Amino acid sequence: MSATTIPDYGTLGERAAAGLKPKGLSDEQKIAKAKEAFLAGMTADMATYLESCIHCGMCAEACHFYISTGDAKYTPIYKTEPLKKVYRRELSSMRLFNRITTRDITVQDLEDWKELAYDSCTQCGRCSLLCPMGIHIQSMIQVVRNGLAAAGLAPAELQAVSDEQKDKGSILGAGSDKLREVVERVRAKGVDVPLDKEKADVLVLSSALDFLNDESVLEATAKVMNKLGVNWTIRSDGFESANFGALSGDRVAQKRISKRIIDAALASGAKKVIVAECGHAYPVLRWEAATNYGKELPFEILSVAEYFGQELKAGRLKLKKAGNGASHVTFHDPCKLGRMGGSFSEARDILNALGVKLTEMESHGRTNLCCGGGGGVSMLKSALPLRQKAFELKRQEVERTGAPTVVTACNTCFQTLEAGKAWLNWDKDIVNLVQLVSDNLA
Amino acid sequence: MNEGLYWEGMSLLDFARGPALRWAVIIFVIGIVWRLTALLLASRKQLEPAKGSATSGGMKTLLTRSAPAHELEKNIVFQHYSGYAWHIGMFVVLLFFAPHMLFFKDILGFGWPTLPNLFITFFTVVTMGILLVLLARRLMNPVLRQLTTWDDYISWLIAFLPFLTGIMAFTHITFGMRYETVLALHFLSVSALLIWFPFGKLMHAIFIWPSRYKVGAAFARRGVRA
Amino acid sequence: MAASKTVGDVLRAHGVSRRGFMKFCAATASMMALPPSMVSTVAAAIENARRPSVIWLPFQECTGCTEAITRSHTPTLEGLIFDSISLDYHHTLMAASGQRAEDAMMQAMEENYGNYLLLVDGSIPTEEFESHSCTNGHTHLSMLKDAATGAAAIVSVGTCAAYGGIPKANPNPTKARSVQDLITDKPIINVPGCPPVPTVLTGVLAHYLVFGTIPELDPYGRPMAFFGQNIHDRCYRRPFYERGQFAETFDDEGAKKGYCLYKLGCKGPITYNACATVRWNEGTSWPVQSGHGCLGCSEPDFWDKGSFYRPLSAAYWGDARTVGIGAAAGAAAGLAAAALARGKQKKAQQEEKA
Incomplete structure (x- = not known):
């Protein structure tokens, strides 16, 4: 199973906040x-x-x-x-x-x-x-x-990143250079990543939060994409799924950040844009971007889980029975994918194809209980005690399923569940769906 | 229909049945239409392809929101069922007490079967009891206290008075007032309710429909049953 | 008729037995809500009461009140009491006519100045319509004022005298007024009804004979003993109301079974009178028993309170047209408010972009 590959958001937030220029209103x-x-x-x-x-x-x-x-x-x-x-x-x-x-x-x-x-x-x-x-x-x-x-009253952690992303397109200094560097590392492992292809059918997005620590998420995604054999690319001018404008509440930033992806997708002529396992990024792109952009978009926007689920249904994605002890799992619906996004069945179809036993939590699907990390909250230092309390509810629901493994399809959820493990000395395995798929390609 | 509305020496009951109610109805209608049309603000046209029909989702939510999913509902059992009990009790008393039905029959032109007074008394007492409990809850529960405005207390009183004056008239427990005075107060309390309705939170009886529709549509568009 | 005889004398002269007299006294006492121990007091008082002189002035009226009272008399208890007073003037009932009748009245008023009882039925036209109702060249307004001056007390018989009644009904073409509107310096007992229950009138007179005072009155000047409770509370059909069994029309099954008449517009719940307990025509029946809802005739302005057949709970809520105009006004106000709000919104959105 994968080790923690996502950096601690709280630390990132603190780092970002230090560089915030106050608006002086x-x-x-x-x-x-x-x-x-x-x-x-x-x-x-x-x-x-x-x-x-x-x-x-x-x-x-x-x-x-x-x-x-x-x-x-x-x-x-x-x-x-x-x-x-x-x-x-x-x-x-x-x-x-x-x-x-x-x-x-x-x-x-x-x-x-x-x-x-x-x-x-x-x-x-x-x-x-x-x-x-x-x-x-x-x-x-x-x-x-x-x-x-x-x-100018958004929390410094979010406002700083939002400003940075709006102006430079990078998050915590991780922009296209960092992407190129990570892509090189993935390629060094023998996994091809078609970076900056001029034209492609599928534009895959990543996120700085995915690869700040290591390249495993990008590697896993690339593996699956290559296996599917589609004409795909990652573009260094529009790869960032996360939209800190939406999280901070800065509407101008939100629009500008979304526009970068739209422009990249239009330039590549992609028919599908695949949003990385980044919770809020999906609804922000899927359900708000076109309206903010002011025009209907000529491409589909899908989350990774959604895309994989569709490919699985179409018979293009073939999976073997999952190994590595992930035989009994529960699925944590990321709020942004499920309740706020409308994608429930795809992840479950994948788990089903993997042959794992899925025990649902009491609150699942549209009524899923949030892990407490979404909406930018996991970046806020001040929110930590509160998050820890709220996490207890999630833990109880997970415990009641009896499943030793929690699968989810959102980095923030993943990171929060991992943090929860540390807080509580919890013995659960937390697995990202994309990792699970990439580990079990048939 | 409106014969004999004004004359020298009109009694309180005549005033309550006549001019007071007439004006109340007019204010009621003006107020409701005013507040509904005032909501016709600009809206953003959503340009993303929908995962489901917003219209049908909105329509469904009108009803399904009355019965939230178990995992959501389990924490609000008391509020939920006391709310049901109060609204059902209110409608039973409002619609199935014979004199009330006659009031509506006179307006609508058709009537319906009514319940014996024993049931009406029961429902009235239960309903008033629930209202008192809910008021006590509003006064003590910190969640409610921080949300509460003067509107909540006025609306509570406005909703409670017709029951109070109604059961006083009905049981002839009039605290020394004459029956027709109490009956007049009952009519006046209803007029007060009609007048207050569009401007206070009683208006939720109307707003609930566009609001539920909109949330249902917003989620249905994203492919989520709300 | 000599006014000096006591009531007892008269009764004995008419061959009324002691037993019959006591029965009358007991009935009267019970009507006045007096305890049984009071019966002998009542008997003694009535027996020894000097027959008071009574002057009955009919004004703008239909004679229905007189009819009701006379029709019910022979040989009932009600009749007896009329023999117990000295009815010195009643132009319908008295044998005399013309100037002799007027002389009799003048004489009675002079002889009993300050002591006679003035009974009035009918309302009184006033102002420019004063002359629309006259007797022997005197307007009724002037007659009332003259007669009231020497009266010990006034009894307004019937709703017209008590509250103006039908003549006063909207639009009140004669500017008719009730006795209590015009006379304010004398004790007035209202015995309303269209017509009043005869027994109630005799009961009131009996009370006056016994106690020499006017009985306890309600806010409308009516004796509490007879007008203290509403028809609905004393109605024998009340159980059907409680059970929700109503006559829907005047000839349906419910009507035949004697169900409650509320839906047919019965005004029993807001009408105070003794009909339901005393009944009419020797206790034979009363309006509700005959299958018709109470009209509320003993209440002020009963004629102006809408249709007799409109249920009490049906109000005068307006009409569709008024409501439509209201809706249109509301829509106009709302759209104006929305337009203003939209302006604010637009401005905010533009500034946000800038």
């Missing part, structure tokens, strides 16, 4: 910027959600951070309070009246909500599935992040 500017971003995000859908809350508090019981701590402030809808206030005062049909009853937001509010919108929200979307009124709380919290980011 005054309090008034912060409030004005935040309000502006809030207003810009209040579409008809958002307005409907904002009007609908009946203050029932049920969403709390969907949130791993609330359930594990019992702390009322982690109630999902409470995390949108500044957005609600601005809506009530600025946009609601009752705004003239609401201005009397609702206090305006202050810089202190925004500062206070930093912890709630970032540290204690992995953007997993579970609350959006429970709300009896049908409020898409996750999408509201994203708008809160947009506002905080605009006010």
